[in-house]
Amino acid sequence: MQTRKGYADGRWGQVHYTQCGTGVPLVLVHQSPTDSVQFARALAPLAAHGIQAIAVDIPGFGGSDLPDAPPTVADYAHIVPAVLDALHIARAGVCGHHTGAVLVTEAALQFPARVDRVVLHGPLPMDDAERAAWRQHLGYEKQWNPRWDGSHLAEAWARRRGAQREWTDLEAFHANFVHGLLAGRTVWYAHDAVMTYAHEAAMARLVQPTLILANTGDAIYGHSQKARALFPQFAYAELPGGTIDCIDEMPGDWAAVVAAFVKG
Secondary structure (H helix, E strand, C coil), X not given: CCEEEEEEEECCEEEEEEEECCCEEEEEECCCCCCHHHHCCCHHHHXXXXXXXXXXXXXXXXCCCCCCCXXXXXXXXXXXXXXXHHCCCCCEEEEEECHHHHHHHHHHHHCCCCEEEEEEECCCCCCHHHHHHHXXXXXXHHHCCCCCCXXXXXXXXXXXXXXXXXXXXXXXXXXXXXXXXXXXXXXXXXXXXXXXXXXXXXXXXXXXXXXXXXXXXXXXXXXXXXXXXXXXXXXXXXXXXXXXXXXXXXHHHHHHHHHHHHCC
């Protein structure tokens, strides 16, 4: 399947996206820190299932312009209608992974007329204490500092590798690592916004049909289980194994589950 890249006019400049296929439109929002490369292997499988897949770079990541100040989750949510307007699409499904799951939740709340279905792969229901602890832990992103000897790259590689006990796909790991580096000194913007946002409270306000999607090898698999218990009215699906790079590791299986829900 051929992919096409484009730009939408967003709040802070241009928002970069990649689209593939025709059919039911679905906006895809990535985890942090990486960009829409996370969905590169899944675009053709989604298209084969009759989905018009639209993978977006969060502002400040990938090919999207950098915000002029640290955004909130509410600020980031504008990327969904911005991209839909550029493609002349009235309504679409949204699907987010980790950070992306938080952002598409807010987009569905802010723009209910534009969002008809929601897929949350790796939602983040936490209490205030847990969010504060995670925000403190992720403070290392604010200390990003390149060094001539390249030691900062080795440190970043080791930190990402330590996020999971086992990894299954070196090429996927490398691609997301490299693309995550492109955000540079403002890489902390997205995680910081997420850790000041009560995702569980926002999920409780969703009115669209919603799927909680999990993979058992995800570093935050437990949060998906918590979300499943909190929101039994939502659909639930689970893929065995995988890591935080699940979408890259099992794109065919992942796309089949997502497309089946989005197409209803």
